[in-house]
Amino acid sequence: METTGARRPLALLVGVWGLTRVVLLLFVFKVYVFPGPDVTTDVSVIYQGWYDVLRTGTFPAEDVTWQYPPAAALPVLAPGLVWWLDYLSAFLVLAFTADLAVLLLLLDAARPRGRTLRGAWVWVAGVPLLGPTVYARYDVMVTAVAVAALLAGARHPRLMGALTAFGAMLKVWPVLLLVAVRARAAWLWAAVTAGALAAVFALAMPGAFAFLTFQRERGTEVESLGGLVLHVARQYGWDGQVLLNYGSVEFLGPYVDAVSTGALVLSGLAFGWLLLWRLRARRFPPHTLADASLVAVLMFVTTSRVISPQYMLWLVGLAAVCLCFRDSVMRVPVALVLVASFVTVLEFPVWFAHVVASDALGVTLLFVRNGLLVCATVLAARALWRSTVTPPAAVPAAPPAARAKETSPPS
Secondary structure (H helix, E strand, O other): OHHHHHHHHHHHHHHHHHHHHHHHHHHHOOOOOOOOOOOOHHHHHHHHHHHHHHOOOOOOOOOOOOOOOHHHHHHHHHHHHOOOOOHHHHHHHHHHHHHHHHHHHHHHHOOOOOEOOHHHHHHHHHHHHOHHHHHHOOHHHHHHHHHHHHHHHHHOHHHHHHHHHHHHHHHOHHHHHHHHOOOHHHHHHHHHHHHHHHHHHHHHOOOOOOHHHHHHOOOEEOOOHHHHHHHHHHOOOOOOEEEEEOOEEEEEOOOHHHHHHHHHHHHHHHHHHHHHHHHHOOOOOOOHHHHHHHHHHHHHHHHOOOOOOOHHHHHHHHHHHHOOEOOOOOHHHHHHHHHHHHHHHHHHHHOHHHHHHOOHHHHHHHHHHHHHHHHHHHHHHHHHHHHHOOOOOOOOOOOHHHHHHHHOOOO
């Protein structure tokens, strides 16, 4: 009876995962049409165009939309291994497989004592909240690597270091997973792995690091925190434009550079706080590695000049790892991330035209989503500081009479 009762939550979780993923697949394979622009065109047009260049042995160095580290070539080329499917179908199948891999990792992580299925539930619920965009970007594959790295954690520091470096060579942000790592082996393996991958790609394929220039020249994207300033400015006569630029929909015009600089300053302040936290932290319980990673990536996403919808998937993956630990202090920030994920699918793709137009609905959606991210970031940073830096409250000493009573033998 006890075994049957223990299996029911797992069966329910797997069932919900299967049902929600079937719905996502029906949307991306266009059996049903999801509201808003077609999110799969990034795969069928942009990714496939990169694939045609990469398979010749060089990076698309002349394409300003290529803004990724060299290992990003691997997920772009991977659909070619599924040779019996067209490129789009093969990519979607691989994205689905990465989603399944994350679920299996989280289920395995729930087995040790002191762990829980809550983390797996965060992943099961969070992914469909973001809609079909999840399967139409390679971020789900990067997130799978990041989840595997975090779950390797303190027990396998070398593996964590290698996976973190590999993830960073796919899309940079996983390097933030090292913020709370103390094991030298993890840092050493991260450095060796990153160096080896960089050398291989630099020697084997020309243009491996052209992405650095394109990233530097990006502006302020319409969904970002800084973009809100320009959305409001449009209501008061600001005469800038909203155009497709460097692969995303960005603001162009007066004062955009100042807003972008402001975002960089905020990012600098956020990373300064992370450095201060790392120097001051004195307690590192098992959940700190995941909690600190979520805080770091929240800060990166919230202050970035670009907040693309797929960025939310990174947060959902890290949030899921946090809640694998019963003692995680990230419960409220995780809840806010999930709500922000739902608002994200409303602003893109459902009502993205309203966002581009800066009308009341579009601006309201952005205020809500970005406001949730700011709240999640502040609360997560506060919780992390209190759990690792702030001294625990001292237990007040008992008065002498009480101590004498406690120590005297019973009559």
